[in-house]
Amino acid sequence: MRRFLTGNQAVAEAVRLCRPGVVAAYPITPQTPIYEKLSEMEASGELSGIMMRTESEHSAMAACLSASLTGVRTFTATSSQGLALMHEMLHFASGGRTAVVMACVNRSLALPWAFWSDQTDSLSQRDTGWLQLYAEDNQEALDSIIQAFRIAEEVLLPCMVVTEANFISHFMEPVEVPDQEQVDSFLPPVSLPRRFDLDNPGYVGPVVDQVQYREFRALSQEAMTLSLEVARRVDRDFREVFGRGYGLIEAVEVEGAELVLVTTATITSTARHVLKKLKAQGRRIGLVKIRLFRPFPTAALRAVLDQAPRIAVIERNLSLGREGIFCSELKAALCHSPVRPQIQGYLAGIGGTDVTPEMIERIIGHALSRPEAGDEPIWIREE
Amino acid sequence: MSKPRCLDPELIIPISRGSTRVFKTGAWTDRQPFHREKLSPCRAACPVGNDIPRALTKAAAGDLDGALAVFLQENPLPGVCGRVCLHPCQPECNRAQWDGTVQVRALERAAADLGRALPPPLSDSGRGKPAAVVGSGPAGLAAAFHLARLGHPVDLYEARSSLGGVLSSAIPDFRLPAQALERDLERILGLGIKVHLETRLDRAGLKELLESRRAVFLALGAGRARVPEMEGLGLKGVLTGLEFLEAAKAGTPPPVTGRALIIGGGNVALDAALTARRLGAEEVILACLESREEMPALEEEVELALEEGIEIRPRLGPREVLGREDRVAGVRFSPCRSVFDSEGLFNPVLDQGRTLELEAGLVVLATGQEPDLGDLAGPELASTPRGGLQVVPETLAAGMPGVFAGGDLTGGPGSVALALAAGKRAAVSIHAYLTGRSELRVPDPALLAGGPGFSIQRLFRPETDQDLRRVVAFQDLEPLFLDHRPSRPLELLAPAERRAGFREAALPLSHDRAREEAGRCFNCGTCTGCDRCLLFCPDSSVRPPGEEGQGYCLDPDFCKGCGVCAQVCIRGVVGFGEEP
Numbered sequence: 023m024r025r026f027l028t029g030n031q032a033v034a035e036a037v038r039l040c041r042p043g044v045v046a047a048y049p050i051t052p053q054t055p056i057y058e059k060l061s062e063m064e065a066s067g068e069l070s071g072i073m074m075r076t077e078s079e080h081s082a083m084a085a086c087l088s089a090s091l092t093g094v095r096t097f098t099a100t101s102s103q104g105l106a107l108m109h110e111m112l113h114f115a116s117g118g119r120t121a122v123v124m125a126c127v128n129r130s131l132a133l134p135w136a137f138w139s140d141q142t143d144s145l146s147q148r149d150t151g152w153l154q155l156y157a158e159d160n161q162e163a164l165d166s167i168i169q170a171f172r173i174a175e176e177v178l179l180p181c182m183v184v185t186e187a188n189f190i191s192h193f194m195e196p197v198e199v200p201d202q203e204q205v206d207s208f209l210p211p212v213s214l215p216r217r218f219d220l221d222n223p224g225y226v227g228p229v230v231d232q233v234q235y236r237e238f239r240a241l242s243q244e245a246m247t248l249s250l251e252v253a254r255r256v257d258r259d260f261r262e263v264f265g266r267g268y269g270l271i272e273a274v275e276v277e278g279a280e281l282v283l284v285t286t287a288t289i290t291s292t293a294r295h296v297l298k299k300l301k302a303q304g305r306r307i308g309l310v311k312i313r314l315f316r317p318f319p320t321a322a323l324r325a326v327l328d329q330a331p332r333i334a335v336i337e338r339n340l341s342l343g344r345e346g347i348f349c350s351e352l353k354a355a356l357c358h359s360p361v362r363p364q365i366q367g368y369l370a371g372i373g374g375t376d377v378t379p380e381m382i383e384r385i386i387g388h389a390l391s392r393p394e395a396g397d398e399p400i401w402i403r404e405e
Numbered sequence: 406m407s408k409p410r411c412l413d414p415e416l417i418i419p420i421s422r423g424s425t426r427v428f429k430t431g432a433w434t435d436r437q438p439f440h441r442e443k444l445s446p447c448r449a450a451c452p453v454g455n456d457i458p459r460a461l462t463k464a465a466a467g468d469l470d471g472a473l474a475v476f477l478q479e480n481p482l483p484g485v486c487g488r489v490c491l492h493p494c495q496p497e498c499n500r501a502q503w504d505g506t507v508q509v510r511a512l513e514r515a516a517a518d519l520g521r522a523l524p525p526p527l528s529d530s531g532r533g534k535p536a537a538v539v540g541s542g543p544a545g546l547a548a549a550f551h552l553a554r555l556g557h558p559v560d561l562y563e564a565r566s567s568l569g570g571v572l573s574s575a576i577p578d579f580r581l582p583a584q585a586l587e588r589d590l591e592r593i594l595g596l597g598i599k600v601h602l603e604t605r606l607d608r609a610g611l612k613e614l615l616e617s618r619r620a621v622f623l624a625l626g627a628g629r630a631r632v633p634e635m636e637g638l639g640l641k642g643v644l645t646g647l648e649f650l651e652a653a654k655a656g657t658p659p660p661v662t663g664r665a666l667i668i669g670g671g672n673v674a675l676d677a678a679l680t681a682r683r684l685g686a687e688e689v690i691l692a693c694l695e696s697r698e699e700m701p702a703l704e705e706e707v708e709l710a711l712e713e714g715i716e717i718r719p720r721l722g723p724r725e726v727l728g729r730e731d732r733v734a735g736v737r738f739s740p741c742r743s744v745f746d747s748e749g750l751f752n753p754v755l756d757q758g759r760t761l762e763l764e765a766g767l768v769v770l771a772t773g774q775e776p777d778l779g780d781l782a783g784p785e786l787a788s789t790p791r792g793g794l795q796v797v798p799e800t801l802a803a804g805m806p807g808v809f810a811g812g813d814l815t816g817g818p819g820s821v822a823l824a825l826a827a828g829k830r831a832a833v834s835i836h837a838y839l840t841g842r843s844e845l846r847v848p849d850p851a852l853l854a855g856g857p858g859f860s861i862q863r864l865f866r867p868e869t870d871q872d873l874r875r876v877v878a879f880q881d882l883e884p885l886f887l888d889h890r891p892s893r894p895l896e897l898l899a900p901a902e903r904r905a906g907f908r909e910a911a912l913p914l915s916h917d918r919a920r921e922e923a924g925r926c927f928n929c930g931t932c933t934g935c936d937r938c939l940l941f942c943p944d945s946s947v948r949p950p951g952e953e954g955q956g957y958c959l960d961p962d963f964c965k966g967c968g969v970c971a972q973v974c975i976r977g978v979v980g981f982g983e984e985p
Contacts, residue, residue: 119417178412215414228421229428238419244411 029190043094116151138374279308338371434966473520487514542570544812547828637726646771669771
């Protein structure tokens with residue numbers, strides 16, 4: 023059914039449709055409406071399972087990962103400081119090979135205190151062993167949640183679906199909300215290892231030696247690698263059932279392009295608009311949207327970018343002292359490319375500032391005007 | 406298709422299916438806690454050495470039989486002490502710093518009245534070694550009681566026709582009913598003590614006694630009134646405190662009409678005032694040298710007397726008893742400037758220039774008692790400046806071999822509890838003497854907070870290795886676990902009912918009420934088996950008490966020295982970082 027929803031509402035609808043056993047969360051702007059909507063659904067009986075109102079995000083994640091170890095489907099949502107507070111438990115969730123699914127609504131990290139979209143909060147959790155999917159709009163947010171449960175439960179790794187403050191969380195868009203039967207046919211009932219078994223008692227998380235630690239890491243890395251294929255297959259299956267799919271990345275008009283823009287999340291939509299206009303003028307500009315950040319889809323990116331002469335990465339995040347994080351990741355992914363493309367990073371949407379079509383045109387003009395890309399990122403501001 | 410290894414549930418996360426006993430976490434530390442019982446401040450203050458926290462642990466569980474058995478370990482007279490003891494334990498109660506002291510005295514009475522128990526025997530090593538006790542007041546009863554528990558055949562001599570000394574002859578029924586004393590006496594005599602009533606002892610009698618009994622304990626009390634010298638003491642209607650109380654108790658009181666004037670500020674004076682009131686005095690005035698704050702009587706007793714309309718006139722020193730013909734008519738007083746001199750000795754200074762006369766039809770001089778040695782004093786049995794018999798304080802041995810003495814006979818302002826303590830000390834000394842030991846003093850481990858109080862149970866039948874030197878202070882308790890539960894006020898007869906007769910003024914605690922009040926006890930220093938140390942130990946290294954009766958113990962293989970057990974012990978039993 024097509025409905026007019028905010029991104030947060032779309033996420034809550036997706037969670038409801040996935041029939042979680044435990045939702046444990048703590049409110050934080052701009053995620054709070056997810057928490058509130060799920061609470062309403064619990065009160066009205068629409069939400070299966072139980073909702074735990076914990077005293078902190080740290081506890082929320084502890085509850086989720088413990089519940090997941092008992093074999094139930096679990097969900098939480100947070101943002102910014104809440105995610106930072108969860109950090110320790112994120113490692114527990116992945117190291118415990120749980121299948122927790124989380125919606126992370128990107129929000130700037132303090133200080134300065136603010137509520138705007140900035141991806142640095144989720145990207146800071148890059149090394150916690152979580153899968154990360156970045157959504158471009160409200161529909162993709164809903165769809166990614168449903169996909170996330172299937173991926174996480176298959177590869178036994180937790181998965182974060184990342185949306186953006188305001189641009190997704192609070193902006194309303196028409197969203198196709200699938201019906202329950204469709205979701206049930208796509209997402210099977212949960213089947214996870216049950217670690218709390220009275221007939222086979224064990225202590226989860228005992229001390230291990232160095233070699234054991236290394237081997238557990240190696241298995242997690244294998245599972246991460248495997249999840250690239252699983253995520254691709256799940257997306258394909260999703261398209262079959264629902265008629266929509268997103269891929270791990272999306273490439274638009276990259277063949278023979280003089281410049282390829284690389285974007286994530288909502289900046290992608292604006293870039294699509296600019297490219298349509300430039301195409302009409304006969305310009306050959308391509309676009310690649312990165313949707314899956316962890317595991318990083320290196321092979322998929324090389325397949326579409328190995329021949330690109332110039333690449334401009336437009337960022338809404340910053341690793342202070344380096345550059346935009348997607349730009350660094352992309353440079354590393356393409357370092358064995360035969361063409362060795364010129365990759366220039368642009369810091370355009372830091373702090374949740376608007377990245378307008380005019381700014382993107384300026385980025386294109388700048389990228390094409392220089393014979394070689396620079397090592398430092400370039401700040402793009404309003405004129 | 407088989408699952409890849411990276412998805413095999415049994416391989417991807419560490420799970421220990423065995424025991425964690427392989428991890429000897431005890432190797433991580435050089436500090437370990439220890440479980441050792443200590444002394445409560447109430448017990449440290451109790452001359453008798455009652456194991457109050459242990460008795461109240463039983464009472465809180467509804468086991469008044471058990472509570473009585475614990476009291477009887479140290480005290481032959483729980484029914485008496487539960488009524489007349491000056492309860493030095495109560496001001497020291499750690500709960501006093503929280504929400505009010507535990508009503509220990511009322512609980513001892515409840516245990517004595519409602520509980521059923523026999524005094525536990527201590528030893529049979531006294532068998533065949535007889536001893537004699539002269540005087541059956543609290544000191545004599547205590548000596549006889551403990552000597553009998555140690556196996557000695559005991560002969561108890563009493564000059565009067567009934568046992569108990571002042572307990573039976575002078576303490577009024579409204580404070581100590583005869584049945585209460587009777588119950589305590591029954592338990593004592595049940596130990597097989599041979600009683601000789603109406604047998605007064607003189608010097609020749611003592612010599613004779615020593616021929617058949619190698620040891621004798623003299624506990625003759627302080628039967629002679631100490632009265633300030635003044636005119637008019639011989640007038641009719643002038644009595645000493647003990648004379649008045651004894652006559653009243655014997656049912657032959659002097660005529661009491663008009664105003665009764667009681668002179669003295671102690672508990673005997675108060676008893677006399679309350680007795681005069683009950684015998685029909687229209688007005689009772691209690692005049693004493695001391696200021697209201699200095700009065701030796703218990704403050705709570707003074708309050709009750711005021712409730713009954715007794716007037717207190719402090720800071721007055723009697724100068725002369727006034728008469729009309731041969732009958733008393735009043736007393737002339739002078740204001741008292743000070744009672745004690747700069748060295749703290751009793752040395753009243755009166756303002757001789759000013760006088761005040763109070764009329765009275767009865768004058769009772771309750772100004773103290775002193776021992777009456779009769780012909781016993783001599784070169785071997787020396788007397789003290791205050792008229793008592795001289796003894797070695799640590800052993801109560803008098804100058805004559807085999808003779809011991811204590812209680813009011815050896816002087817000093819006494820109390821029932823101090824007399825009981827003396828009797829117990831004498832029993833230990835006599836036992837040591839009769840069993841041929843050269844050291845008669847109580848050994849250190851049995852001393853309470855270094856003495857002089859001690860535990861006879863610990864001496865002969867130690868149940869735990871309780872450290873009786875260390876007193877648990879309020880700071881040693883864990884306030885996180887303490888609830889606020891103030892005591893409900895003890896119930897009394899209404900003042901009008903009290904004045905109407907000699908019914909016991911303090912109403913008893915019911916079984917439930919006793920249980921509730923005993924439940925307020927923090928059991929300082931005494932393990933109640935609450936299991937907190939065991940439950941909170943993150944390494945399961947606290948082992949529960951075993952069947953052999955030993956307390957909680959720590960497994961050094963696993964205790965990693967976190968100190969949580971010591972932190973959660975609200976009673977100061979589990980220590981940490983100190984020498985056991």
